[in-house]
Amino acid sequence: MKLYELAPTPSCKRLNIFLNELGIKDLERVPLDLRGGDNLTDDYRLKSINAKVPMLEIDAQTRLSETVAICRYFDEITPNSLALFGEGALEKAQVEMWHRIVELEGVMVAFQAFRNISQIYKDRETCVSEWGSVSKTRLEAFFPKLDKQLQASDYVASNRFSIVDITAFVLVGFASAALELEICANYENIQRWYEQVSSRASVQSV
Template sequence: MKLYEFAPTPSSRRVSIFLKELGVDVERVQVNVREGENLTDEFKQKSVNGKVPMLELDCGVTICESVAICRYFHEATPNRKNLFGETHLETAQVEMWNRVVEFQGLFAGFQAFRNISGVYKDRETCVEEWGIESKRRVESFLPQLEQQLTGKPYIVTEALTIADITAFIFVGFAEKALQIEVLSQYPNIARWFKDLSQRPAFQ
């Protein structure tokens, strides 16, 4: 089994943190997406979305999309840590928050970065205005995340879930790639971010 990733990218880091929290290790293959190594016919034939991360099982089956990869390992691990929630209510709430953070936060952030910086202009048409609008959407989502973390150690339950991992990657990306000063503006996000940063899996 091999995990194709480009370690510095947010989606690869997201899966790596999840696997560390789960206590799972797997062989890695680095695919430098910045250099276009994911654009080869060989990679495209294996990958539904043409991106990293991608998991290749020994039988040849491949799984794309970070959450699908996380779910595969979670289901295959006997001592799983309820990273998708424990009760059926929690599971639904974790799913909801993970998707909200993805759509309104992380993916909007990706759109902002890609379209403003033109980092992937060798493979897509960049629309700067869309990038600027996406960055605005990221900024307008942050108060909602701040509110959700008020007086709570984690986003959904009393324990870490995948929604926290997604949000941690999102906040770090907003700070570094989009130069949004999240941590100095939002005290609850800052406290939660600092706590998570101290967990071994997040370092």
């Protein structure tokens, strides 16, 4: 089994925190140079449906793309009682609901903002500065929603740590560093939760 990645990217951070939670360490890793275009070669495109990282190669015929799909695979094959995708009908649905909200209104919008403002991938996509700015404004409008939820609940989806906290944690870190948004200073519930998640061993080693 091989994991194709660029460890500092947000998507790979999400996966690596999840793997740390499960205690998975001895995984063969293949580092890719994304800016150099390692993910755009014909060989990689044949292997990866979205030509992005992370990508898990299970064997010569079987590969998985999409961070959450890879997390789910490892969760299923690793005996554990962490319930990172929730436990019971209601909590599983709450995890699913909040994960979609955080990904669709947070992560995807943050990626659009960063990619269009920085133009780091202008060799492979059309970049529109105005779309980057609009996306950044839309992203800023998401954090009050997250803060309100964290006022009502210890963690994002419920009172228990889940995969949604990993995704939201990486999002807040990325938006603060790459988009220079002051999130923790402006939202006290996000700040309380962010400090709590930061103290987890799984997070400290990525």
